[in-house]
Amino acid sequence: MLGLTEEELTAVRLSLKVALWATAASLPLGxxxxxxxxxxxxxGVSLLNGLVHLPLILPPVVTGYLLLLLFGRQGPLGSFLAENLGIVFAFRWTGAALACAVMGFPLMVRAMRLSFEAVDRRLEQAAGTLGANPLWVFVTVTLPLALPGIIAGMVLCFAKAMGEFGATITFVSNIPGETQTLPTAIYTFTQVPGGDEGAVRLTLISVAVSMGALLVSELMARQAGRRLGTA
Amino acid sequence: MTLAVDVRHRMGAFALDVRFESEGRLTALFGRSGAGKTSIINLVAGLIRPDEGLIAVDGTVLVDTARRIFVPRHRRRVGYVFQEGRLFPHLSVRRNLLYGRWFAGRREKHIAFDQVVELLGLAHLLTRPPASLSGGEKQRVAIGRALLSDPRLLLMDEPLASLDEPRKAEIFPYIERLRDEMGIPVLYVSHAIAEVARLASTVVLLSQGRVLAAGAPADVLGSSEMVPVAGPGEVGAVLDARVAKLDVAFGLSTLETRAGPLTVPRVAAGIGSKMRVFIRASDVMLSLNRPEGISALNVLAGRVVALVEESRTVIDVALDCGGQHVMARITRRSAIALRLAPGVSVYAIIKSMALEDGERPGRR
Known part of the structure; x- marks a missing residue:
């Protein structure tokens, strides 16, 4: 398989796992x-908006360091979660997923927000007069109509998670097999003599995965759009 | 069914203060745009919460601000046909139709799916997405969707306004069948006088958020309150009629009225069915002798009841034709030349083409 070494393969697998978890776990909140x-x-809406977008503007190192302060072993949230729920983020792949989720979150929310804003409220009124309570209106009208944007948001988040570097390496370091994702692995290869070949291989994979994700999202959004008669 | 509305509501500079009751099968809210028609429908549907007042359908209170009752829209069981259809674009026609039915749940349903599909002629559209439908088809689906939610009251907000004449003609008969066959009372918003004359059993005349008159179409549409609402050119009389004969060769129908027979362009309604005709006062010509050798097919004998001077130029002549009220709008000069006065016998002449109201079949 492309002649990948065991180490490289591990990094690819780990990256996929981290990105999928980051996307899936942040979906409901997103x-x-x-x-x-x-x-x-x-x-509070403006405040929330600022908070959500912060990771987009802050240097990733700063975001990673803040995560380390909050969710590290000694951090207030990190120690609470470790003691009460047994969830440990520090220097684990779960921490990498958390870092990726935080960095991808603004992108996810932006896309979804736009599609929610585009949903015709008058259709929701119509659903109400037909007997649907607000929750059912959301599930049967709002959500399906916003679907293209929700998919786009998920893909953006996934792509960002696949490529996240700064916050991840600051928060959970670069441990092969545990927190060494594709970008950090590429970085490592470029730091050692004779690592160019591996770096190129992983770079190609990175490009392929990102392109694939974008194509899939484009296809899904177009299909959803065609169903709505807008494509 | 009785619908009781007594509400006051402020929206910016516009104030609504209306009170009416209706027992009719089809209650028309008639008035110019901005008169508050749609606001009233939205109040009944629960899309707006009134500042103050009471709305009840058949004794079931939907809103009573004094008792702090406000039934949310999804529990009101009102079927709302919006002006622009508002079909769900992500669902097929069939699933649009069944949307409300699902929420009606186990409640006993008075209307069968097949019945609605047949009534509205939707069978060939069921698998299509709404985006592929024509304007008239969309409105028919919207009507069907509202009907199938098993409503106790159907609200229709100018369901024909966005359609051109042939499409209107396509929907008209369906609304008439709905009114006569389904047994669901309808609250209908319109600013088209012929539409209201033809469909309504009760008319509520609205202007600037207030009720000017309410009652039978013949009384309200022929009343002087109509002038500021409908405009000076639109006053006239409503005649109850029955379809008597059909002249296929010439595409004409003969209607029986108390004033005498009326020949009109062929109507969709079958022989024997009842309907209403609106005769615009400005479409009526008067003659002292029974005219001969003219193209107009309708000549009604009558007597002058009253003369109302509208201006230096215009006079409205109220006529009694065999017990039927008819209005004629003529110049003051003609009225003087003919020496018209109450009691004078005259003949009212109406062109058949003036009685065309876009309801004929086969005119696509």
Whole structure:
């Protein structure tokens, strides 16, 4: 298989795992946040908007360091979660997933928010008069109509997670087999003599995965769009 | 069914203060745009919460601000046909139709799916997505969707307004069948006088958020309150009629009215069925002698009841034709030349083409 070494293969597998978890775990919160930002009419909305977008503007190293302070072994949240729920982030792949989720979150929310804003509220009113309570209106009308944007948001988050470097290496370091994802592995290869070949191989894989994700999202969004008669 | 509305509501600069009751099968809210028609429908549907007031259908209270009752829209069981259809773009026609039915749950359903599909002629559209439908088809699906949610009251907000004449003609008969066959009361918004004359059993005349008049179409549409609402050119009389004969060769129908027979362009309704005709006052010509050798097919004998001077130029002549009220709008000069006065016998002449109201079949 492309002549990948065991070490490289591990990095690819780990990256996929981290990115998938980061995307899946932040999906519910992402949908909820996007909905609040699109529909909310209270003073806290601007504050929430700023908070969500912070990782997009902050240097990734800063985000990673903040995560280390909060979720590290000695951090207030990290020690609480470790003691009460047995969830440890520090120097584990779960920490890499957390870092990737935080970095991908603004991208995910942006795309979803736009699609929620584009949903015709009058259709929701119509559903209400037909007997659907607000929750059912959301599930049967709002969510399906916003689907193209939700898919786009997930793919963006996934792609960002596949490529996340700064926050991940700051928060959980670069441990082969545990926290060494594709980008950090490439970085490592470029630091050792004779590592160019491995770096190139992983780079090609990185490009292929990103392109694949974008193509899949394009296809899914187009299919959803065609169903809505807008494509 | 009785619908009772008594509400006051402010929206920016617009104030709504209306009170009416209706027992009719089809209650038309008639008025110019901005009169508050749609607001009233939205209040009944629960899309707007009134500042103050009461709305009840058949004794079931939907809103009563005094008792702090506000039934949420999904529990009101009102079928709402919006002006722009509002079909769900992500669902097929069939699933659009069944949407409300699912929420009606185990409640006993008075209307069968097949019945609605047949009534509205939807059988060939069921698998299609809404985006592929024509305007008239969309409105028919919207009507069907509202009907199938098993409503106790159907709200229709100018369901024909976005359609051109042939499409209107396509839907008209369906609404008439709905009114006569389904037994669901309808609250209908319109600013088209012929539409209201033809469909309504009760008319509520609205202007600037207030009720000017309410009652039978013949009374309300012929009343003087109509002038500011409908505009000076649109006053006239409503005649109850029955389809008597069909002249296939010439595409004409003969209607029986108390004033005498009326020949009109062929109507969709079958022989024997009842309907209403609106005769615009400005479409009526008067003659002292029974005219001969003219193209107009309708000549009604009558007597002048009253003369109302509208301006230096215009006079409205109220006529009694065999017990039927008819209005004629003529110049003051003609009225003087003919020496018209109450009691004078005259003949009212109406061109058949003036009685065309876009309801004929086969005119696509």
């Amino acid at each position: 949908v909820l946040t996007a909905l609040v930002l699109a529909r909310g009419r209270f003073w």
